[in-house]
Amino acid sequence: MSEKRDTIKGPDAGKTAVSAGTSSGGARIKDVVRSLGGREDFLRLVADNVRDAIWVLDIGTLRYIYANSYCEEIFGLPPELYIGSPVGINMNRKNRAEVRRIIADEIANDHARDPARSLLYIGSEVEKKGGRRVWTETKASFVRDDHGKPVAILGITRDITERRRMEEALRERYDFENLVAVIATRFINTPSDEIDEGIRHALRMIGEFARVDRCFIVLLSVDRRFIGDAYEWKARGIEPWIDALRGGSARHVNWLVERHSKLETVHLPRVTGPVLRAGRADVKSLVSVPLLLGGELIGFFGFHSVRSYKSWSDDIIALLRIVAEIFVNLLERRKSDQELSLYRRIVAHTKDQMVFVDAFMTVRAANEEFMRAFGMRKDEVGGRTLADLFGSWWSDEIAGPSFQGCLAGREMFFEQLCEYPVSGLRYMEISMYPFIGARGGKVEGVIINLRDITERLKVEGNVLAATQRERQRIGMELHDGVSHHLLGVAIRCRLLYERLKEHGVGGAEEALEVEKGVNRAIEDVRSLARGLLPLVGEKDSFNALLEEMKREMLERFRVECVIEAPRSFDIDDAAASTQLYYIISEALANVAKHARARRVVITFHLSGDLLTAKIRDDGVGIGDDAANSGGLGLSLMRHRARVIGGTLSVHNARNGGTEVVCKFRLKGRLRHERKNGRKKERAGSG
Known part of the structure; x- marks a missing residue:
């Protein structure tokens, strides 16, 4: 029997050497039995029935004089081969000499020893004849004669292989957990442009720790038919594997993909077929865990052993799954950062004005075009409200209802005339999108996109x-x-x-x-x-035309038409009254053709210089597709509203029927009186 990695230590440090050997001195063993204070047959019975190897070494000859039957279980040789053998029969020459030296030293210094203490404590790895290696733990003490003189060494050797394996597994798990913590901590603040290098470094750390030949990450296409990105660390002298896969078909790893698609972990201590081979790589053992994002397979991560067969514990595989989650989160963060960077470039180079406001219409972020339109810097725009920038009438009367609809989770679209300090009055196409926060899925703000369509409207105006x-x-x-x-x-x-x-x-x-x-x-x-x-622009002409439309609706279509307006209501702006006339005329024509209504009400409401005209019928209503369509009639109505700087919406009325709403600011008498009033106030105050 050969001995592996003998550990020989002195008693004062709580250490020992490896046990073995016998002696044929029958008289000597009787002296030992007598010194132990027991009957020989009783002690032999006890020794032969314990699950420890018990042996006695004669000090004078340094040969084994006794070995119980369990010595064969631990050392692989029957007791009769040990009895009479010299100490260190299962050791190499160097370790055998060291054991002899320690025993001689212990005998020479026996006068200073506490008799109650053990002589030696041994821990070693022993190889049996069959090649199986076992770890043993031995305790040894002097056996003394009637005068207290050492005559032999009594040793008890125990097989601690399983305990040692458990300790090594726990130590390996502990070390791996520390490694995982190091990797996770390092990735917390890793910039996006350093993530690829960070992944390769992490694979090297993991591969070297696990003592494998290859550590890899393979990412799949969305349909799982092709290999996307891939990362690999390989030990020195190992052929690359990823190069043969990257960017190609996933057929080489089809078996793995099928297993991982079922959320299974693959652990093969012995690869018996071409399960995962590509190029010149010949895999002997492998372990692979799926990379999952939202429950969907996006790739896999694992080890290869090429030069020898290996097996990995369940604890290590569980930690691999944790590392896989770290890699998935890291790759997803890199993807998000790349998309965010792309979006930033798009936003930075777009000619549209973009602004993010919170639920209180306060600006939280804006792009360069938006800030340039107001001649402000970033620190000047942030914290302002839409009312500060566009005016309270705009935020309350125009954008307010759409903004509230957006906060309710709907996307809103409308067009409006906006006044800027730099470019003046510009007609804007405005889109509002709800911003859904990560916490609780609630709307935390609104993203507003404003596109200048002034020049387009000029062309449309020329056509009109x-x-x-x-x-x-x-x-x-x-x-x-x-x-x-x-x-x-x-x-x-x-x-x-x-x-x-x-x-x-x-x-x-x-x-x-x-x-x-x-x-x-x-x-x-x-x-x-x-x-x-239409004879608009002349005195009472607009009201006269309204009365004419009212009469015609009743006579030709049997639809009652009611006009509700302030007593002194009038429109001095000829252009506005002309376009409003055509808008109302088209709305009434739609009522006559499609609504199957019996009554229609035309309402005018004036708030300052903001005029709201509503045409509401009691018919069958309008479908969403028709309301949002670009039909010629509705398109012309919306365009006419834009021409006078207003907005037009078409929707189902609350109590049934259809409601057309047109809002615009008057530029005639009322606005003129307001300006004159302010001038008079300034003059009076001066």
């Missing part, structure tokens, strides 16, 4: 102006041309009727009916001409 001119031309043609021609036909019909009646010729009544039909056509043409050429 050309359309208006064409309408006027057609209206004049109808009024001055077609209407007059029809009037001539009506006169001729009247003359024909009178002649036929005078001469008593039949057909006079038919001529009269033709005249009546032509007169009705004249009324229709004149009504159409009035629609194309």
Whole structure:
């Protein structure tokens, strides 16, 4: 039997050497038995039935004179081979000489020894004949004669292999836990551009600690058909494995992917087939754990052993899963940081104005375009409210309702005229998006995007102006041309009727009916001409046109029309009254065509110089698709509202039916009076 890594230590330090050997001195063993104060047969019975190796070494000859039956279980040789053998039979020459020296030293210094103390304490690794290695623990003491003189050494050797393995496993787990803590701590403040290098360094630390040949991370495409990114650490002299996989098909690791898709951990102490082989790598053992994000497989992380077969404990595999979570969080943070960096570049280079405000309409962040529009720096914009920047009327009357809808979780879109200190009045297309916070999933603010569409509206205005001119031309043609021609036909019909009646010729009544039909056509043409050429701008013309529309709705469509307006309501702005007329006219036309309504109410409300016009019917309502569509009629209505710096919305009314709401600021008499009033106040105060 050969001995491995003998540990030989003196008694004062609580240490010992490895046990072995026998002696054939039968008389000597009787002296030992007598010194132990017991019967030989009784002591042998006890010694042969304990699960420890018990042996006695004669001091004079340094040969074993006794070995119980359990010595064969521990040392792999029967007791008869030990008896008579010299000490250190299972040791190499160096360790055998060291044991002899320690025994001689202990005998020489026996007078200074406390008789109650053990002579030796031994811990060593022993290799049996079969090649199996066991760890042993031995305690030894002097056996003394009647005069107290040492005559032999009594030793008890115990197999502590399982305990030693448990201690090593606990120590390995403890060390691995410390390593995991180091890796996790290091990654907390790792910048995004250093994450790749940090992952490679962590793989090296883990691979060297686990004494494996390769440590790797493999990321999969979304459909799991291809290998995406990959990281690898390999021991010196080991062929690379990842290079053969990166960017290619996942067929080489298909078996692993299938197992990991079931959230399984793969542990193969002996790889018997081409389970995970690529290139020239020949894997003998492997362990691999899935990388999961939101319960979905995104890759895997593990070890390879190429040069020898290895096995990993359940504790180490559990820690691998923890490390896998750390890597997933790190890779997700890198992805988020990259996306955030991309978004920042997009926001920084966009020509749109972007601002983030909290639930109180206070600016918390804004891009360069937004700050440039107000001629402010970052520290000047932050903390201001939308009312400070755009005015209270804008934040309360225009943006307020949309803002509240956004806080309720809806995306809102509208267009509005905004006044900037640098560029002046600009027409903006405004989008509001709720910002959902990470805590509790509640709306914590609103992201507002403002796009300048002023130049586009100028082009649309030119198109509308050309359309208006064409309408006027057609209206004049109808009024001055077609209407007059029809009037001539009506006169001729009247003359024909009178002649036929005078001469008593039949057909006079038919001529009269033709005249009546032509007169009705004249009324229709004149009504159409009035629609194309509304006489707005003149005194009472807008109110007169409203009354005309009211009368026509009742007579032609049997729909009652009610107008509710302040007693002194008037619009001095010709452009505004023209566009508002067409908006109301189109809304009433939609009521007549689609609503199946019996009543429609037109309401005007004035708050300062902000006019709100509402057209509400009691019909079947409007679908969301129709309200949000870009149909020609609604598109023209919205465009006409934009032309006068207002907004237009179409939605289902609270009590049924459809409601069209147009809001804009008057530029005529009321606004003029306000300015004059402020001037007078300043003059009076001076």
